[in-house]
Amino acid sequence: MPDHAQLWAVHMPYPANGARSSPDRWPDRWTDYLAQDEVARAQRYRCAEDRARFITARLALRGLLARYLGASPQSIDFSYNAFGKPLLPAAPLEFNLAHSGSYAVIAVTQSHHIGIDIECHRDLPDRDDVAAQIFSADERRSYDQLPESARLSAFYRAWTCKEAVVKALGRGLQFPVQSCVVALESDKPARLIRLGEDSVAAQHWRLHEFSVAPGYSGCVAVAGAGDSFRWPGLNWITLVDLFRGLPPSQDGARLEA
Ligand SMILES: CC(C)(COP(=O)(O)OP(=O)(O)OC[C@H]1O[C@@H](n2cnc3c(N)ncnc32)[C@H](O)[C@@H]1OP(=O)(O)O)[C@@H](O)C(=O)NCCC(=O)NCCS
Incomplete structure (x- = not known):
């Protein structure tokens, strides 16, 4: 990868007012793709919308990193620094995630510490x-x-x-x-x-x-980073695209977003 970052964005259309007009489109049932600690975190969210956003952002992160690494989303094994930043110490990738409102964003690069925020x-x-x-x-x-x-x-x-x-x-x-x-x-x-x-x-x-x-x-x-560091535009992704072709989760459900 040349000296640049790649930026990815996911739309998370979960209404803040609790109206679950199409429950099948919510990602709660696709936690098979997550690690146990992530499932436990998801379950601690009292608010269904916040849970859905956390799960969606983590699925997107896993799906995306899996594509970079040629691995499966489930096999991504995050470690965390003392302040909670997820890392992949063994992989040649630096990344960071942020979410706010109806969007999650992910930045990926090589060889540079990277941070992203959205509000x-x-x-x-x-x-x-x-x-x-x-x-x-x-x-x-x-x-x-x-x-x-x-x-x-x-x-x-x-x-x-x-x-x-x-x-x-x-x-x-x-x-x-x-x-x-x-x-x-x-x-x-x-x-x-x-x-x-x-x-x-x-x-x-x-x-x-x-x-x-x-x-x-x-x-x-x-x-x-030097002056030549480049910032290509934002790439929009959906969970459906990221997980297309992967086996469905254990209950046979497929991802929708
Ligand atoms: C990280 C922090 C800045 C996030 O702020 P926020 O506006 O609530 O959330 P954002 O959407 O910007 O970012 C959240 C994501 O950043 C990542 N993240 C978590 N901790 C991080 C850190 N220390 N540095 C960089 N990224 C971090 C995670 O991927 C997290 O999303 P996820 O947990 O849903 O996967 C804030 O929560 C913080 O400072 N936490 C520090 C907590 C701490 O030091 N705890 C002591 C040890 S328990």
Whole structure:
């Protein structure tokens, strides 16, 4: 694979209002493709929609990685770092997953730590308080100068860029996101300018923003990449395509998405 990342997106049309108009299309019955710990996690979701989204995203991740590795989805054996980041230490692939609202996104590359984030723009009542916690002083000043109408998307743009970086580091929100500083001029691509105290290392990060749909922000971050690192467009996948040709799960059900 040349020096680039591949980005994949899955639509997860599970309504948030609990209306299960077509239950056969929900993925709950295809957990045979998942590992035991994933099934246990799925069962802990009280909300059926959240469970369906978790299962769909994991099925997509397994199906996709299986294609890269020429393996079966069930044989993918994730390990996890101390902060919960799924990894495949023995495989020549770096990947990361994020989900929000009706979409899951997956980024895959070689030889670079990679993180991805996507957020559905929700109008949080305490958004300005959250901004105060996650923005650096400079970011906060720029945010405060924006008209109210521009703040929602600016907030999620900054949030997804920062979270993609801390997910690439594998630390997640255990990393002090305030010290992960991004330049977010409206007419320029996002850029990492400081990571902790280190502004030199920050120059070797590449950020790439993408959009799955209006009302969503998304960003992928890659560590240690040169200027020639390339970002092809978003590829849309369905579970049906990913699992086509594979044996049906034990109860004979086939995947629908
Ligand atoms: C990882 C984290 C940033 C996810 O944020 P989020 O907005 O809720 O979720 P996202 O959709 O962006 O990403 C979730 C996915 O990221 C991946 N992920 C989990 N932990 C990760 C980490 N530390 N770094 C990178 N990716 C991680 C997983 O694939 C997860 O999806 P899945 O569990 O459904 O497969 C956040 O949950 C976090 O910081 N967790 C750290 C928890 C921790 O440190 N725990 C201590 C040990 S128990």
